[in-house]
Amino acid sequence: MAGQSKLSELFIKCKLENRAALIGYLPAGFPNQSDSIKIIKAMIEGGVDAVEIGFPYSDPVMDGPVIQEAAEVARNNGITMAKTLDIVKEISATGVPTLLMTYWNPIEKYGPEKFAHDFSAEGMEGVITPDLPIEEAGVWLATAKENSIHSIFVVAPSTGDGRLKDVTSNCSGFIYAASSMGVTGTQTNVANTASTLVERVRKISDTPIAVGLGVSNRAQASEVAKFADGVIVGSAFVKAVLQNPSDPATAVRKVAEELSLGVRER
Amino acid sequence: MLTDQDIAGKFGQFGGRFVPEALIGALDELERTHNEAMSDPVFLAELAHLNATYVGRPSILTDAKNFSKHCGGAQILLKREDLNHTGSHKINNVIGQALLTKRMGKKRVIAETGAGQHGVATATAAALMGFDCVVYMGEEDVRRQSLNVARMKLLGAQVVPVTSGSRTLKDAINEAMRDWVTNVADTHYLLGTVAGPHPFPTIVRDFHSVIGNEAREQVLALNGKLPDAVLACIGGGSNAIGIFNRFIGDAGVRLIGLEAGGDGIETGRHASTISGGTVGVLHGTRTYVLQDENGQTVESHSISAGLDYPGVGPEHAYLHDLGRAEYRSVTDAEAMEAFALLSKEEGIIPAIETAHALYGAMVLGKELGRDATILINLSGRGDKDVQTAAAWFGIEL
Numbered sequence: 088m089a090g091q092s093k094l095s096e097l098f099i100k101c102k103l104e105n106r107a108a109l110i111g112y113l114p115a116g117f118p119n120q121s122d123s124i125k126i127i128k129a130m131i132e133g134g135v136d137a138v139e140i141g142f143p144y145s146d147p148v149m150d151g152p153v154i155q156e157a158a159e160v161a162r163n164n165g166i167t168m169a170k171t172l173d174i175v176k177e178i179s180a181t182g183v184p185t186l187l188m189t190y191w192n193p194i195e196k197y198g199p200e201k202f203a204h205d206f207s208a209e210g211m212e213g214v215i216t217p218d219l220p221i222e223e224a225g226v227w228l229a230t231a232k233e234n235s236i237h238s239i240f241v242v243a244p245s246t247g248d249g250r251l252k253d254v255t256s257n258c259s260g261f262i263y264a265a266s267s268m269g270v271t272g273t274q275t276n277v278a279n280t281a282s283t284l285v286e287r288v289r290k291i292s293d294t295p296i297a298v299g300l301g302v303s304n305r306a307q308a309s310e311v312a313k314f315a316d317g318v319i320v321g322s323a324f325v326k327a328v329l330q331n332p333s334d335p336a337t338a339v340r341k342v343a344e345e346l347s348l349g350v351r352e353r
Numbered sequence: 354m355l356t357d358q359d360i361a362g363k364f365g366q367f368g369g370r371f372v373p374e375a376l377i378g379a380l381d382e383l384e385r386t387h388n389e390a391m392s393d394p395v396f397l398a399e400l401a402h403l404n405a406t407y408v409g410r411p412s413i414l415t416d417a418k419n420f421s422k423h424c425g426g427a428q429i430l431l432k433r434e435d436l437n438h439t440g441s442h443k444i445n446n447v448i449g450q451a452l453l454t455k456r457m458g459k460k461r462v463i464a465e466t467g468a469g470q471h472g473v474a475t476a477t478a479a480a481l482m483g484f485d486c487v488v489y490m491g492e493e494d495v496r497r498q499s500l501n502v503a504r505m506k507l508l509g510a511q512v513v514p515v516t517s518g519s520r521t522l523k524d525a526i527n528e529a530m531r532d533w534v535t536n537v538a539d540t541h542y543l544l545g546t547v548a549g550p551h552p553f554p555t556i557v558r559d560f561h562s563v564i565g566n567e568a569r570e571q572v573l574a575l576n577g578k579l580p581d582a583v584l585a586c587i588g589g590g591s592n593a594i595g596i597f598n599r600f601i602g603d604a605g606v607r608l609i610g611l612e613a614g615g616d617g618i619e620t621g622r623h624a625s626t627i628s629g630g631t632v633g634v635l636h637g638t639r640t641y642v643l644q645d646e647n648g649q650t651v652e653s654h655s656i657s658a659g660l661d662y663p664g665v666g667p668e669h670a671y672l673h674d675l676g677r678a679e680y681r682s683v684t685d686a687e688a689m690e691a692f693a694l695l696s697k698e699e700g701i702i703p704a705i706e707t708a709h710a711l712y713g714a715m716v717l718g719k720e721l722g723r724d725a726t727i728l729i730n731l732s733g734r735g736d737k738d739v740q741t742a743a744a745w746f747g748i749e750l
Contacts, residue, residue, distance in 0.1 A: 146650055
């Protein structure tokens with residue numbers, strides 16, 4: 088599969104253009120079903136290269152207050168797996184690589200095989216599973232492979248050397264490097280711990296590396312783009328929606344435009 | 354590649370470790386430290402010393418002769434964990450994990466709490482051993498258990514009210530996990546029940562198994578034979594595992610866990626995870642969970658803050674599937690009936706959590722008759738519940 092997906096083509100293209108890819112995250116159904124699709128499309132118009140759609144979950148232990156709030160809004164407005172499937176279909180039809188980020192229980196409840204089948208049929212190319220350690224991922228890895236879905240795992244600054252090899256060798260599409268120890272949306276000096284982690288991964292893997300957690304503006308995107316293949320931004324987009332209820336799409340487009348300049352400033 | 358079978362910490366299909374990558378290193382360190390400690394005579398001696406001179410162990414066994422007449426005349430033996438320092442079984446696990454914290458060289462502990470008993474126990478151990486202590490507690494529980502909030506503050510802990518989700522124990526655990534992910538280098542998450550990712554279900558069981566070890570000897574000394582059944586209330590299930598553990602090999606002894614039935618399972622407003630839930634993943638472990646068709650956790654309901662949890666320890670899920678333990682549901686009203694009876698008949702005000710197990714004995718005693726012996730883990734005292742009970746029974750304060 089690798090090399091044939093839009094996601095893999097994206098990283099090749101970015102390498103040729105000497106820049107990092109910009110990966111934008113927004114929760115499905117936030118603030119509601121129809122606006123959610125418009126806002127994600129605005130994010131793409133603003134220059135996001137790949138979209139990571141989050142499935143809002145009741146117990147998001149990896150998420151800070153901003154994304155927690157968004158997930159709660161989306162859940163109150165009735166987001167379901169079936170509706171998320173509709174969003175994936177709409178977004179992947181734009182031609183942009185489309186990924187899903189979800190905690191494990193919703194996949195387990197849906198049924199991993201049915202999930203892989205249904206979502207890949209609508210154009211989903213990869214899944215990020217932030218609370219599924221590699222030791223618990225045996226069934227999922229086999230299912231993802233069978234359905235040509237990239238399985239993307241997170242590595243953290245605390246991940247030891249031996250383990251780093253295990254996790255990264257099971258990643259496809261890209262490796263998600265957590266910039267710091269913490270939850271989403273935390274404001275930290277991203278670059279130092281992230282560059283060390285990316286260096287460690289480079290030594291053992293040829294898979295592209297995208298950095299997430301705490302990247303929220305053009306300057307940070309530019310810093311991270313100097314050493315990573317991709318920059319993942321979530322909370323900054325969610326914040327733009329929360330702070331601009333009258334015209335969230337325009338606000339999100341502007342954030343994307345700024346960030347897309349950042350990932351080109353190496 | 355690793356397979357599921359290579360992983361420690363599984364109870365059949367249950368248990369395991371479903372956590373962010375950032376926590377794996379800390380869980381590995383904790384597992385290693387626990388394994389080393391449990392075979393270190395110096396550690397075990399220090400634990401035994403604290404249990405004897407600080408916690409107040411062994412806890413006594415009380416033959417509840419008056420309460421017995423409400424239980425079909427069966428002999429009712431109460432394992433008095435309510436008499437432990439801080440008023441419940443929770444201190445057993447806390448002292449053990451506090452010693453592990455010291456061993457790991459960490460200086461800060463965080464904890465979740467529902468009824469406040471685990472929070473109070475953690476704040477107590479932190480005061481004793483000089484740790485910084487932060488306790489996460491759902492805003493709803495802060496209101497229900499204001500006395501325990503004050504106790505924690507007096508002990509020097511910071512209590513953080515959690516306003517997300519259902520504002521109860523489940524959300525306090527989420528918030529504690531977020532703190533831990535961020536501060537894992539110097540912080541130990543002192544988890545209070547036999548749930549959560551491996552190695553917590555094993556660690557918490559090990560430190561509470563002293564309950565069953567003592568009780569089995571005490572019952573044998575008193576009766577010359579084992580009890581017919583061992584009963585305990587189940588939220589996450591720590592007091593139940595603590596008293597069950599030593600009896601699991603005694604095939605003739607029935608093990609019965611009493612879950613919180615709230616308004617009744619049929620109403621959907623309950624916390625009976627095994628009786629009314631389905632298999633899923635919550636808070637890092639695979640177990641029975643109250644969830645909807647999208648895998649979203651459903652809010653639990655119980656008059657008892659300590660049982661108000663939509664998951665359950667993975668070992669209980671396993672014992673249930675094996676058929677080795679039985680799980681029954683007791684409603685709010687039934688628990689409060691038992692709460693009043695034990696108070697009036699024996700002069701012992703139990704925690705509302707514990708009252709669920711007492712009601713279970715009232716039903717089981719009638720099933721088994723007067724020749725039966727029922728051992729109940731009297732897991733906590735009811736001082737913290739006086740406000741709730743007064744409101745329930747219409748007593749003016």
